[in-house]
Amino acid sequence: MASFSSTVLLFLISLMAASFIAVSAGTLYEAIDIKWGDERAKILNNGQLLTLSLDRTCGSGFQSKNEYLFGKIEMQLKLVPGNSAGTVTAFYLSSPGPTRDEIDFEFLGNLSGDPYTVHTNVYTQGKGEREQQFHLWFDPTADFHTYSFTWNPKHIIFSVDDTPIREFKNLESIGVQYPKNQAMSLYSSLWDAEDWATRGGLVKTDWSQAPFTASYRNFNANGCIWSAGKSSCSSVSSSLILADNSWLAPELDARSQEKLMWVQRNYMIYNYCTDTKRFPGGFPAECQATSNS
Numbered sequence: 001m002a003s004f005s006s007t008v009l010l011f012l013i014s015l016m017a018a019s020f021i022a023v024s025a026g027t028l029y030e031a032i033d034i035k036w037g038d039e040r041a042k043i044l045n046n047g048q049l050l051t052l053s054l055d056r057t058c059g060s061g062f063q064s065k066n067e068y069l070f071g072k073i074e075m076q077l078k079l080v081p082g083n084s085a086g087t088v089t090a091f092y093l094s095s096p097g098p099t100r101d102e103i104d105f106e107f108l109g110n111l112s113g114d115p116y117t118v119h120t121n122v123y124t125q126g127k128g129e130r131e132q133q134f135h136l137w138f139d140p141t142a143d144f145h146t147y148s149f150t151w152n153p154k155h156i157i158f159s160v161d162d163t164p165i166r167e168f169k170n171l172e173s174i175g176v177q178y179p180k181n182q183a184m185s186l187y188s189s190l191w192d193a194e195d196w197a198t199r200g201g202l203v204k205t206d207w208s209q210a211p212f213t214a215s216y217r218n219f220n221a222n223g224c225i226w227s228a229g230k231s232s233c234s235s236v237s238s239s240l241i242l243a244d245n246s247w248l249a250p251e252l253d254a255r256s257q258e259k260l261m262w263v264q265r266n267y268m269i270y271n272y273c274t275d276t277k278r279f280p281g282g283f284p285a286e287c288q289a290t291s292n293s
């Protein structure tokens with residue numbers, strides 16, 4: 001606890017020092033690199049809109065220019081409309097390499113009118129197997145909605161329009177690894193995964209609907225940029241540090257906690273922490289801590 005408080009204090013001091021050079025994320029040209037898919041990925045409208053598309057040959061993807069070590073990173077997404085079965089829009093933070101840390105949203109498309117599945121996972125040192133899945137309380141293809149990762153030394157929160165849907169706490173005290181040493185970039189990709197995403201290939205991707213397109217706007221990152229091997233927030237020197245430091249809060253407030261419980265009661269469709277078939281020998285340690293389960 002003491003060491004956490006002093007870490008946070010250091011962050012706060014360095015963030016306050018940096019807050020005068022606060023600027024917004026600017027255009028997507030400045031924040032994002034298109035990584036693959038050639039002309040299937042496009043930045044449009046003077047850098048205010050990005051689209052990824054998928055056709056029978058190939059999908060597409062992008063990556064943030066910066067790497068982050070803690071922060072709140074968010075973007076607005078409008079998912080593939082219509083019959084999107086078999087498509088997966090992945091939106092995630094990841095460090096490089098086989099012992100990577102990774103925090104995932106994956107949006108699994110569906111037949112027209114049937115709900116998307118929001119698949120989430122947390123990898124630490126290359127090990128995941130911490131899936132939770134949700135349905136949404138709105139149609140994610142009708143308009144843009146904000147999907148965010150809040151990542152600080154104390155917990156990770158997945159949010160949809162500022163409603164937290166999942167919290168992964170730092171439980172190193174009971175031997176659960178926590179992502180805190182590897183900087184991560186934001187990635188997104190649109191790809192075809194009909195074997196995985198449609199209940200074992202039950203529903204095929206309808207290629208007559210291709211190209212499938214997902215849209216993105218309003219990238220925002222409040223946090224700590226990792227640059228040239230420098231490991232602390234005090235090394236942040238220029239953009240992307242906003243005055244809003246609320247992402248550093250070590251716990252959800254009462255209202256957010258209520259919203260999280262509302263989502264988990266009404267919209268959670270899979271939780272590894274209750275899957276007894278999968279873990280006959282006992283659940284992973286973090287499942288014993290209530291807020292992860």
Ligand SMILES: *[C@@H]1O[C@H](CO)[C@@H](O)[C@H](O)[C@H]1NC(C)=O
Pocket residue numbers: 108109110111114115116117197198199
């Ligand atoms: C598609 O919708 C059906 C019917 O509601 C649901 O059972 C299934 O889990 C959904 N599939 C995906 C991939 O979201």
